[in-house]
Amino acid sequence: MTTPSIVWLRRDLRLADQAAFLAAARKGPVIPVYVLDDEIAQHRRMGAASRWWLHHSLASLAADLQALGSRLILRRGRCHEELAAIRRETGARTVHALHHYEPWWRNAERAVEQQFDLQLHHGNYLAPPGTVTTGSGGLYKIYTPFWRALQQHLPPPTPLAPPARLEAPAYWPASERLEDWKLRPTRPDWSGGLSDTWSPGEEGGRARLAQFVVRAQRYEQRRNLPALPGTAMLSPHLHFGEVSPAQVWHAVADQGGSVDTFLGELGWRDYAQNIILQFPAYGGRNGKAQFDALAWRTGPEAEADLIAWQRGQTGYPIVDAGMRELWHTGWMHNRVRMIVASFLIKHLLIDWRRGEQWFWDTLVDADYAQNSVNWQWSAGSGVDANMFVRIMAPLTQSAKFEAADYIRRWVPELAGLSDAEIHDPVRRPPRYPRPIIAHAEGRARALAAFAAIKGE
Structure with a gap:
């Protein structure tokens, strides 16, 4: 029987428009593999919300593979070591996968190619990162010229149909049980709101895309109004590769x-990958060295302010609603x-990396490039x-973008206030806090800190 090929899955959990599956299927038997590798990512291991999503996305993909007569093999450990173990069990010598550009995944790819014929395919971006170049052959650092240049590569190729079937290997390697990975929270189980909001998996991604198509032509008019369904809400499906950007x-x-x-905005996703390709440490290192000297607040008071921000208890309704x-x-x-990002950085003068870390743990669409x-x-x-x-003025932003109903939904203590009152309530319920800092005071403090690093 033909030697099987491995399809190594990461953030590409779909069958449609998935070049790795199609290339492997043309060669013969296919072994789809997902390795949960927390070691290679180190401090960038997936946060709690992403792990919840991953559990359901893997379960969905496993069911889709079963319908094709295949199965999903789950392993936990270092990717190159687990794939090598599967090679010893099955004789597989070729690995097909989609390109990934996070620094830890590039390291993993180098380790895997030491032991396999690693065939990397494109498909997670509109154009392969690194291919949109300046006239001198360099990579863009500014979005606007990058977007103009990217459009010369568009439209992306027509999405590929999913494989009609996947030939099974003569011998299936051992697989771990998804439930044993304990990706979902239990004590306490805080995921009820996630379950009510999302349907992870390829089918859920297709449904979310279909919902957006009917309102896409009004995107500009409604995208800034948080009380209305104006945005696509496709980001977690794109992040986990349940839909491809070409499909969108x-x-x-x-x-x-x-x-x-x-x-x-879809092009911005490509732009972000273009940045981390040039600056792999962008998630923790300032892009402008000047900011290394900025005196961020630290100590007990700053930590208390950070906690208030995280819990949605700042006394600014639009900020609290978002959190x-x-x-x-x-x-x-x-x-x-x-x-909320501007408020943390400027009103509270807390290092942007603290906010990035919180988003990394709490967002279901926590994407290293875009988050950074x-x-x-x-x-x-x-x-x-x-x-x-x-410096964004949250009270002005709240009124400008008609956030009254959005605030009522997420800050129910204020639900009884009128549209005129709710953005900056004078009458506050006893259980809703006063602002932790006045806008003018926070603004002045931020400007003074910035002036200090400019030598003013």
């Missing part, structure tokens, strides 16, 4: 209206993400970033 592009590109604005939405659903509206790039954009420390001196 081809589904929405011809919808008209303001869909081009959404496509630009509570995050805790309940593992997701936060994009406009509100910018507001977005936080550094808000901090002003990134290679392409908002200026630090542009």
Whole structure:
């Protein structure tokens, strides 16, 4: 019988538009493998919300594979060691996988190719990271010229159909039980809001995309209004590879209206990968060295402020609504993400890395490249970033983007207030806190800290 090939899965948990599966299927028997490797990622091991999502996504993929007469092999440990063990059990000498660009996955790929014929395929981005180059052949650091250049590579290829069948190997290697990985919380089980909000897996991704297609043409008009269903909410499905960016592009590109604005946001995802390809440590290192000298607040008072921010108890309704939405659903509206990030960095003068770490643990779409790039954009420390001196006024933002109903949903203590009162309530219920810092005071403190590193 033909020697089987391994399909090594990571953030590409789908069958449609999955080049690794199709390439392996053309060669003969296929062994789909997912290795839970917490060691190679070290401090970037998946956070709690992502692990909840991973459990359900793997369960969904296993069911889809079973329908094709195949199965999903689960192993836990170092990727190259577990794949090598499967080689000894089955004789497999070729591994097919999609390219990944996080620094730990690139390290893993180098380790795997020492022992296998590693065949890497594209498919997780609109264009392969590293291929969108300047006139001199370098990589872009600024989004706007990157996006212009990326459009010369678009549209992406037509999405590939899923394999009609997957030939089983003569011998299946041993597999661990998903339940034994304990990816879901138990004591306490805080995942009820996640279950109510999401359907992880390829089918759930297709359904979410279909829901967005019908409103994609109004994206520009509604994307900044957190009380309305304006954004796509596709980010976790894209992160785990349950839908491909090519599938999303081809589904929405011809919808008209303001869909081009959404496509630009899809391009931002490619841009973020382009940045970590150049700066692998971007999640913990300032893009601008000047910010290494900024005097972030530390100590007990700063830690108490950080906890208040994490718990949605800052006394700023729009900030608190966003942080509570995050805790309940593992997701936060994009406009509100910018507001809460600016508040932590500038009003509270707390290092952006503390916020990035909290998002890493609590977001179901926690993506190393996008999380890092977005936080550094808000901090002003990134290679392409908002200026630090542009400080979002949360009370103004809340009213401007009509967040009253959004606040009522996530801060029920304020639900009885009128639209005029709710953004900055004078009458506060006893159980809702006063603002932990006044806007003017926080702004002045932030500007003074920034002036110090500029030598003013």
